[in-house]
Amino acid sequence: MRTSMLKSIVRRSSTAGASYVSRRGFASGSAPERKVAVLGAAGGIGQPLSLLMKLNPLVSSLSLYDIAGTPGVAADVSHINTRSEVVGFAGEEQLGKALEGADIVIIPAGVPRKPGMTRDDLFNINAGIVKSLCTAIAKYCPNALVNMISNPVNSTVPIAAEVFKKAGTYDAKKLFGVTMLDVVRAKTFYAGKAKVNVAEVNLPVVGGHAGITILPLFSQATPKANLSNEEIVALTKRTQDGGTEVVEAKAGKGSATLSMAYAGAIFADACLKGLNGVPDVVECAFVQSNVTELPFFASKVRLGKNGVEEVLGLGPLNDYEKQGLEALKPELLSSIEKGIKLAKEN
Numbered sequence: 545m546r547t548s549m550l551k552s553i554v555r556r557s558s559t560a561g562a563s564y565v566s567r568r569g570f571a572s573g574s575a576p577e578r579k580v581a582v583l584g585a586a587g588g589i590g591q592p593l594s595l596l597m598k599l600n601p602l603v604s605s606l607s608l609y610d611i612a613g614t615p616g617v618a619a620d621v622s623h624i625n626t627r628s629e630v631v632g633f634a635g636e637e638q639l640g641k642a643l644e645g646a647d648i649v650i651i652p653a654g655v656p657r658k659p660g661m662t663r664d665d666l667f668n669i670n671a672g673i674v675k676s677l678c679t680a681i682a683k684y685c686p687n688a689l690v691n692m693i694s695n696p697v698n699s700t701v702p703i704a705a706e707v708f709k710k711a712g713t714y715d716a717k718k719l720f721g722v723t724m725l726d727v728v729r730a731k732t733f734y735a736g737k738a739k740v741n742v743a744e745v746n747l748p749v750v751g752g753h754a755g756i757t758i759l760p761l762f763s764q765a766t767p768k769a770n771l772s773n774e775e776i777v778a779l780t781k782r783t784q785d786g787g788t789e790v791v792e793a794k795a796g797k798g799s800a801t802l803s804m805a806y807a808g809a810i811f812a813d814a815c816l817k818g819l820n821g822v823p824d825v826v827e828c829a830f831v832q833s834n835v836t837e838l839p840f841f842a843s844k845v846r847l848g849k850n851g852v853e854e855v856l857g858l859g860p861l862n863d864y865e866k867q868g869l870e871a872l873k874p875e876l877l878s879s880i881e882k883g884i885k886l887a888k889e890n
């Protein structure tokens with residue numbers, strides 16, 4: 545379904561926005577105006593993500609912000625003959641203009657890991673970046689949906705929530721940690737092992753976005769396959785270590801950028817569909833949650849006109865998944881609390 549979505553974006557975009565009609569449920573030319581802002585748009589994720597958002601016919605205005613380098617990225621992307629108008633903004637003094645009127649803000653701003661680092665090692669620098677960007681979001685587009693990509697997601701989402709609470713703009717329905725790449729990976733790895741068509745694979749990944757806090761629920765995967773316990777354990781571990789696999793392969797040149805851009809574009813597309821009233825849009829994301837005793841948790845979420853329409857439960861877990869769930873809670877809680885503490889202190 546995901547691959548076909550991207551193909552359909554590309555196919556429709558090739559006719560310059562004229563044929564986005566039937567699958568989206570809008571009469572020709574009547575898709576609502578939607579502004580999407582990408583913060584960190586000149587980076588490794590930001591550039592391909594900006595390209596993919598330019599290909600999305602649901603976007604009418606694409607705002608590309610970074611501390612530097614965005615005029616070039618925006619000029620380049622703007623020549624693509626699709627619906628959206630593209631404007632680049634560089635430097636803090638242009639951040640307000642970049643955000644004004646945004647329906648969705650996607651944040652891939654911040655430093656990536658190098659081999660040997662955990663995502664938590666990025667906390668000190670990325671927490672400050674996320675805090676200042678969220679302060680600006682609260683001021684210039686308080687109603688926007690925020691798609692947080694910057695790591696450590698387990699802490700940056702709680703930081704964002706605290707910043708919005710302080711500003712009096714917090715709406716739990718509008719804040720998402722993007723965990724879509726875990727789902728993308730789990731689907732790919734499962735399809736390879738189960739020898740099923742990857743385009744048909746569906747499964748939830750719950751918890752958080754770091755190491756053992758990433759919990760793929762292969763017992764709920766469809767199409768069903770008869771995999772051994774050893775195979776499921778190996779698939780789980782590979783999904784949990786997927787980011788590290790890329791960091792090591794890139795050998796000091798950063799972390800996942802292309803697959804993340806794909807995952808970020810898929811998730812933003814789901815948010816846009818929800819905003820536009822398309823029914824039954826369900827994806828996994830790290831959100832404020834009552835599904836467990838933890839204040840934030842990734843699970844399936846139904847997206848709608850206001851963002852989160854419903855946080856869905858975990859469904860039936862087998863014993864291995866139940867163990868994984870209990871094992872992840874202390875680490876996830878401590879990352880959440882670390883984010884909240886930092887945001888409250890400063």
Ligand SMILES: NC(=O)c1ccc[n+]([C@@H]2O[C@H](COP(=O)([O-])OP(=O)(O)OC[C@H]3O[C@@H](n4cnc5c(N)ncnc54)[C@H](O)[C@@H]3O)[C@@H](O)[C@H]2O)c1
Pocket residue numbers: 583584585586587588589590609610611612652653654655656657666670673676677692693694695696697722723724725726753798799800801804
């Ligand atoms: N959620 C996920 O699944 C996931 C996946 C991959 C990477 N990430 C994270 O995404 C982040 C970005 O990764 P990348 O590979 O694109 O890094 P990158 O270094 O290539 O790009 C980051 C960009 O952010 C910009 N930036 C820095 N401070 C900024 C600020 N204050 N305002 C606006 N832009 C700012 C930089 O100028 C740069 O262009 C990292 O924290 C990484 O760990 C998350």
Ligand SMILES: O=C(O)C[C@H](O)C(=O)O
Pocket residue numbers: 656657663695725786787788790791799800
């Ligand atoms: O692993 C990283 O540091 C980047 C990202 O979180 C990923 O899962 O690829």
